Amino acid sequence: MDNILIAATxxxxxxxxxxxxxxxxxxxxSYPEDVTEFYGAALKALEAHVEDLDGxxxxxxxxxxxxxxxxxxxxxxxxxxxxxxAEEGNTVNIVWVYEADDDNMEELGEEFGxxxxxxxxxxxxxxx
Amino acid sequence: xxxxLFEKEVRIIERGKTLLESGAITCEEADKEYKKLHSAxxxxxxxxxxxxxxxxxxxxxxxxxxxxxxxKSKMLEGLSGKLAKYLSPQIYExxxxxxxxxxxxxxxxxxxxxxxxxKNFTQTTEDLQPEDLTYLLNSYFTEMSAIALxxxxxxxxxxxxxxxMFFGDPETKGVKEDARACLRMAIExxxxxxxxxxxxxxxxxxxxxxxxxxxxxxxxxxxNFGSEDRMDYTIIGGEVNLAARLEASADPGGILxxxxxxxxxxxxxxxxxxxxIQVKGIRREVKPYxxxxxxxxxxxxxxVIRQGCNGFDLFLNLDKLSDEDREKxxxxxxxxxxxxxxxxx
Numbered sequence: 001m002d003n004i005l006i007a008a009t010x011x012x013x014x015x016x017x018x019x020x021x022x023x024x025x026x027x028x029x030s031y032p033e034d035v036t037e038f039y040g041a042a043l044k045a046l047e048a049h050v051e052d053l054d055g056x057x058x059x060x061x062x063x064x065x066x067x068x069x070x071x072x073x074x075x076x077x078x079x080x081x082x083x084x085x086a087e088e089g090n091t092v093n094i095v096w097v098y099e100a101d102d103d104n105m106e107e108l109g110e111e112f113g114x115x116x117x118x119x120x121x122x123x124x125x126x127x128x
Numbered sequence: 129x130x131x132x133l134f135e136k137e138v139r140i141i142e143r144g145k146t147l148l149e150s151g152a153i154t155c156e157e158a159d160k161e162y163k164k165l166h167s168a169x170x171x172x173x174x175x176x177x178x179x180x181x182x183x184x185x186x187x188x189x190x191x192x193x194x195x196x197x198x199x200k201s202k203m204l205e206g207l208s209g210k211l212a213k214y215l216s217p218q219i220y221e222x223x224x225x226x227x228x229x230x231x232x233x234x235x236x237x238x239x240x241x242x243x244x245x246x247k248n249f250t251q252t253t254e255d256l257q258p259e260d261l262t263y264l265l266n267s268y269f270t271e272m273s274a275i276a277l278x279x280x281x282x283x284x285x286x287x288x289x290x291x292x293m294f295f296g297d298p299e300t301k302g303v304k305e306d307a308r309a310c311l312r313m314a315i316e317x318x319x320x321x322x323x324x325x326x327x328x329x330x331x332x333x334x335x336x337x338x339x340x341x342x343x344x345x346x347x348x349x350x351x352n353f354g355s356e357d358r359m360d361y362t363i364i365g366g367e368v369n370l371a372a373r374l375e376a377s378a379d380p381g382g383i384l385x386x387x388x389x390x391x392x393x394x395x396x397x398x399x400x401x402x403x404x405i406q407v408k409g410i411r412r413e414v415k416p417y418x419x420x421x422x423x424x425x426x427x428x429x430x431x432v433i434r435q436g437c438n439g440f441d442l443f444l445n446l447d448k449l450s451d452e453d454r455e456k457x458x459x460x461x462x463x464x465x466x467x468x469x470x471x472x473x
Contacts, residue, residue: 069183076175104185111178 001049004042012038013064019049022056027063030071039074046078050085058082058090063097063126064105072108079112079119086118093120099128133180137173144169216283219361222298232359234351237296238303239363240310240389241348241371242281244272244317244341245290247380252335264328265289268337271324272317279313284362289337290375294363297350307345307392314341314383315397315422321381342375343385344368345392366409373407374416383419390417397422398445 001019008014013028015038024046032038050058060082067075079094086092094116096109106123113121132138144166153159212220222228246252246268253261269286276283276293280301284292293313295306321339328336346367352359370386378384390399399417407414449457 068186069179072179072182073175076178080171104189108182115174 001045004045006038006042015039015042017042017046019045022053022058024058024060025063026061029065030067030074032071035068035070035074039071043074043077047081050081050090053085053088053090056090057093058085059093059095061095061097062109065099065102075112079116082119083116086116086120091120092118093122095122095124097124097126100125101128134173134177137176141166141170141173215361216281217277218280218282218298228298228361230352230359232352232354232356234349234353235297236347237300237350238346239294239296239348239350239367240303240307240343240345240392241363241368242293242295242310242314242341242343243290243368243371243375244314244339245288245375247338247340249289249337252337256333260333264333264337268324271320275313275316275320279309279316281310281313285360292363292368292371294348294350297363303345304392307343307389308396310343311383311385311389311393311396311419314343315419317341318381318383338380340375340378340380341383342371342373342378343383343389344371344374345386345388346370366407370407370410370414373405374414377402377405377416379418384416385419387415387417394443 003019004015004017006012006015008028011029012032013026013030016023016025016027018024060078062075082092082094094113096113098105098109106125109123113123144162147153148159148163148166153162208224215223219228223230253264256264269291272291273283276291280299281293281295282297284294293310295310296303300306301309318339318341321337325336325338344367346365348363348365348367350361350363352361353364354360374384374386384402385393385399397419398421400420402416402418404413404415444457
């Protein structure tokens with residue numbers, strides 16, 4: 001499967017899906033005009049990729065500064081997907097990176113992470 | 129009782145749970161499917177709650193940002209209001225409305241330039257305490273600026289005790305009306321100075337200020353001069369220098385203007401022609417006119433007739449004519465008419 005690399009814009013994050021190394025990365029702000037257009041193809045590709053994953057390790061890093069409600073729905077779907085992948089016997093490591101002084105992003109990360117039972121979840125504060 | 133925004137959803141989940149635990153669903157396959165649906169509903173409910181919470185949080189954040197922006201905008205408004213005092217209101221308006229470009233560009237325009245200063249300022253003020261000098265200068269500039277703004281002058285700058293102003297940019301009412309507005313302003317300023325002299329005298333200032341005014345109408349370069357980092361909206365050119373020269377030659381408490389201004393305002397004032405002067409940068413000989421008295425302002429004045437062209441100059445002030453002079457004027461005009469008639473033949 002071809003890797004997907006989309007550069008960040010003012011309204012959309014950097015999206016780096018590397019299917020060879022199983023590392024996935026979202027960084028920046030997320031309030032694209034059309035959330036399905038931005039995330040749709042990448043999510044479909046990821047969904048197809050994880051179906052074939054068998055006993056593998058997958059790393060997903062989220063480093064977001066701001067996201068709107070539609071993007072939040074996408075993130076929840078991603079977390080769900082990661083949990084399912086972990087439930088199927090794969091190792092899933094999720095890192096939620098947030099700026100140390102951003103209470104909002106910290107709280108959102110905690111909320112997203114609280115549903116995970118099988119996937120590993122880590123919060124990482126960085127200096128803004 | 130506490131109100132729960134999601135009361136209905138919570139009840140559905142509870143009902144589902146009770147149903148699943150009751151053992152009422154006897155079919156194992158159906159029981160499994162119901163459990164899945166119940167779990168999916170719980171998940172969706174959690175997602176909804178989270179989204180609503182996040183949406184509220186974002187809204188709160190945006191409101192805070194809007195409030196900060198509002199405070200910043202108010203602060204900028206206050207700052208620009210303070211900065212505005214360093215600029216002529218017309219220049220400020222034209223910059224803030226976007227009409228005026230803040231770049232090093234100039235234009236050539238026919239303006240009426242006003243220049244004034246205080247006669248013997250240095251000698252007059254050398255015995256004054258700084259506090260007294262500050263009071264005198266501030267009251268002088270405050271009063272004069274108010275009159276200038278009333279008449280629509282663009283105040284270029286204060287240079288020590290001197291003032292440079294002009295009419296015709298950035299707003300103009302036409303060369304004639306600009307010159308007339310300038311003269312009206314100069315007259316009102318000198319009248320106010322006469323009042324202020326009394327006030328200052330009574331306050332104990334032995335040598336109250338006396339102002340001299342020079343006015344000239346001509347083509348000047350007007351716009352932003354200086355560097356890209358620090359510029360001044362001002363005027364330059366020989367015609368500006370001429371206004372300064374006229375001011376230097378004016379009587380204390382008087383107004384001296386060039387012919388170019390005089391020709392635009394001659395029905396407003398009585399004047400006295402002075403000795404021509406030469407000014408560096410101006411090729412022509414400059415004929416100055418000193419204002420000697422003010423006629424009833426303006427174009428509706430039926431008591432003053434001022435007409436002229438090359439070889440003809442008529443000035444008639446009915447208010448000033450005695451009966452005897454009136455008769456003489458009639459005779460002179462009759463002679464002039466007869467003379468015109470003869471030449472016509």
